[in-house]
Amino acid sequence: MDIKLKCRVVTPMFMAGADGQTPELRPSEFKGMMRFWWRAIKAEDDIEQLKRDETEIFGGTGETGCKSKINLRLSHNYDLIQKYKGTDIKNDYRLKWDFNSAERTLTGIHSGIGYLLYSTTLRSSRRGFIKDGFTFEILLSSFHDEALKETLASLWLAIYLGGFGTRARRGGGNLVVDEIEPRNTFDIDFICSVKNKNGLREWLASNLTRIKNNVIKKDIKSTNTKKYSVLAGGKLLIFDYKNSWIDALNLLGKRFSEFRHENRSKVFETAAFGMPVMHRGFRMVPYKNDDRLSERFASPLIFKVIKSDNLYFPILLQLNCDIPKVGKEEKERNKGRKLVNSPKQISQNLIEEFLAVFKDEALEVSL
Numbered sequence: 001m002d003i004k005l006k007c008r009v010v011t012p013m014f015m016a017g018a019d020g021q022t023p024e025l026r027p028s029e030f031k032g033m034m035r036f037w038w039r040a041i042k043a044e045d046d047i048e049q050l051k052r053d054e055t056e057i058f059g060g061t062g063e064t065g066c067k068s069k070i071n072l073r074l075s076h077n078y079d080l081i082q083k084y085k086g087t088d089i090k091n092d093y094r095l096k097w098d099f100n101s102a103e104r105t106l107t108g109i110h111s112g113i114g115y116l117l118y119s120t121t122l123r124s125s126r127r128g129f130i131k132d133g134f135t136f137e138i139l140l141s142s143f144h145d146e147a148l149k150e151t152l153a154s155l156w157l158a159i160y161l162g163g164f165g166t167r168a169r170r171g172g173g174n175l176v177v178d179e180i181e182p183r184n185t186f187d188i189d190f191i192c193s194v195k196n197k198n199g200l201r202e203w204l205a206s207n208l209t210r211i212k213n214n215v216i217k218k219d220i221k222s223t224n225t226k227k228y229s230v231l232a233g234g235k236l237l238i239f240d241y242k243n244s245w246i247d248a249l250n251l252l253g254k255r256f257s258e259f260r261h262e263n264r265s266k267v268f269e270t271a272a273f274g275m276p277v278m279h280r281g282f283r284m285v286p287y288k289n290d291d292r293l294s295e296r297f298a299s300p301l302i303f304k305v306i307k308s309d310n311l312y313f314p315i316l317l318q319l320n321c322d323i324p325k326v327g328k329e330e331k332e333r334n335k336g337r338k339l340v341n342s343p344k345q346i347s348q349n350l351i352e353e354f355l356a357v358f359k360d361e362a363l364e365v366s367l
Contacts, residue, residue: 001148003140006179010307011245012089013130013173014120015165023085023130025074033164037157041215043232045225057147069147076136084134090121105261112253116170116303132245149186153211156188161317169302171249176307192308197238200313201363226322233320236365237358241311248305248312259354269350271326274299287327287343297324
């Protein structure tokens with residue numbers, strides 16, 4: 001069976017080729033995000049079983065590996081991508097923000113976007129990107145209907161709950177589906193056409209219910225595990241629409257920046273928003289139970305924009321997971337990094353406080 005989706009970029013997509021600079025659509029990154037969201041909806045407590053099931057659908061390497069049951073291709077006009085190529089998001093979109101060195105924070109009318117996408121705007125690591133409005137096709141095919149069903153479900157999640165490329169959890173690389181053939185494949189609705197946040201809540205909730213029925217097998221009892229980031233037990237906040245992706249993403253970024261600034265004295269607690277956390281002279285990183293430091297803990301918060309016709313809805317998603325212990329490390333000259341204190345276990349209280357900021361203005365979907 002073949003499925004074709006015509007997609008449109010909603011927010012700048014920071015996805016590049018081998019040089020890290022030239023914008024390029026990479027099938028491997030799309031497959032990687034689909035794997036992530038497939039795992040997130042499964043919420044399987046048996047990690048080894050999860051790996052076996054994932055490999056059976058998406059393929060794998062090694063002795064237990066096998067060929068993927070699905071084929072994914074990306075199709076687009078190569079001349080058109082040059083037209084939509086961006087090099088400096090701040091200048092290309094005429095965004096305005098400045099860094100206040102005294103307060104160590106961003107100021108200006110678009111400071112929220114600058115805060116969320118900061119790593120792509122730094123002169124030392126500035127990235128090229130694909131501008132909003134660029135269209136391309138995703139082509140899925142398989143001889144295995146069950147595998148195709150689960151793959152399509154994971155693609156819907158990746159598109160409407162996440163993003164693609166660098167800064168995907170902070171609003172980068174959001175997409176919308178303009179057309180799909182066949183139209184209602186496996187009873188999953190890819191065409192979002194709502195007029196307000198109540199309609200969007202109903203559309204998202206109904207699709208999530210159908211996807212759970214498709215992906216979570218009836219003979220597998222969901223354990224709502226927190227061993228890794230999952231949807232079960234999470235929250236989805238939906239805000240009133242804005243007239244552009246800039247206004248929608250800027251709203252979320254400004255509120256997040258303000259909250260982080262107000263709580264900047266809670267040094268260890270801020271690690272709940274993702275690690276590493278950089279401070280002057282040291283950084284905080286995840287600490288594993290085998291006495292090893294890890295480099296990264298992905299944020300359980302996802303900021304994004306869902307486009308419906310010409311309406312842009314700000315969306316805030318909280319994934320459910322355990323936050324690892326936090327280790328503080330410093331770098332010694334010629335000796336690398338070392339742990340300088342006992343690891344601390346932190347709570348999700350700061351995340352809950354941030355979400356509570358929006359209790360009177362956002363609609364919530366319990367996951």
